[in-house]
Amino acid sequence: MEIQFKNRTQSMIITALFAALIVVLTMISFPLPTGIPVTLQTFGVALCGFMLGAKKGTIAVMVYIMLGIVGLPVFTAFGSGIGKVLGPTGGFIYAFPLMTIICGLALKFKHKWLSIVVGTLSILVLHFFGMLHLSIVSNISLLEAFLAATAPFLIKDAVSVVAAYFIAFGVNRQLVKSRLVIEK
Numbered sequence: 001m002e003i004q005f006k007n008r009t010q011s012m013i014i015t016a017l018f019a020a021l022i023v024v025l026t027m028i029s030f031p032l033p034t035g036i037p038v039t040l041q042t043f044g045v046a047l048c049g050f051m052l053g054a055k056k057g058t059i060a061v062m063v064y065i066m067l068g069i070v071g072l073p074v075f076t077a078f079g080s081g082i083g084k085v086l087g088p089t090g091g092f093i094y095a096f097p098l099m100t101i102i103c104g105l106a107l108k109f110k111h112k113w114l115s116i117v118v119g120t121l122s123i124l125v126l127h128f129f130g131m132l133h134l135s136i137v138s139n140i141s142l143l144e145a146f147l148a149a150t151a152p153f154l155i156k157d158a159v160s161v162v163a164a165y166f167i168a169f170g171v172n173r174q175l176v177k178s179r180l181v182i183e184k
Contacts, residue, residue: 001107001169001172001173001176001183002053002107002108002172002183002184003051003053003172003175003176003181003182003183003184004181004182004183004184005181005182006180006181006182010181011056014052014056015052015056015059015060015063016060016063018044018047018048018051018052018057018060019060019061019063019064019067021044021047021048022041022044022045022048022060022061022064022074023064023067023074024044025039025040025041025043025044026039026040026041026044026074026075026076027039027078028040029076029077031077032152037076037077038153038156039076040160041076042099042123042126042153042156042157042160042161043160043161043163043164044164045061045096045099045100045103046099046100046103046119046122046160046161046164046165047164047167047168048060048061048100048103049099049100049101049102049103049104049106049107049119049122049164050103050104050106050107050119050164050165050167050168050169051168051171051172052104053104053107053184054100054101054103054104054105054107055104057100057101057103057104058097058100058101058104060100061096061097061100062097064096065085065093065094065096065097068080068081068084068085068093069081069082069085075093076089086137087137088133088134088137088138089130089133089134089149090133090137091129091130091131091132091133091134092126092127092129092130092133092149094129094133095125095126095128095129095130096126098122098125098126098129099122099123099125099126100122102118102119102121102122102125103119103122103161103164103165105118106118106119106122106165112165112169115165116161116162116165119161119162119164119165120158120161120162122161123154123157123158123161126157127149127150127153127154127157130149130150131145131146131149131150132145134148134149
């Protein structure tokens, strides 16, 4: 279910709140021996796409990324700066907008299971860029990058996307019922 906000002010406020939500979900972190922490960041990014749609969801994610680039400690482990985006896990950061676009576009499908499958495929795009970037920056093979940064997280990330879909669907339905937003 895709929603539309009633006015520009409401749209801007909700978009900013979702950027802040990603920050909060990123801070919920559990470190792994590989150095790449388990967070709820991918859940937040998928939720932006499923709740706000491709355009506004991507804007929220870009606001989040820009906050980190300019120096606010919003990335994992309170990281910030362009060095974090160019560092070993940076491929995931700059692939977040692509993931959000895919999740947002998945709402266009009439059948919810098709939306879930397409949304879950966004994880493959995210991990492809994350793995490729890690391989290049760390001068390791793609297999080593896959084993370090993708294999341990695929199931968690797929579950995150499915959970984000169902939460967004339920919340959006309630927002439409309460007439706070309009169904597209």
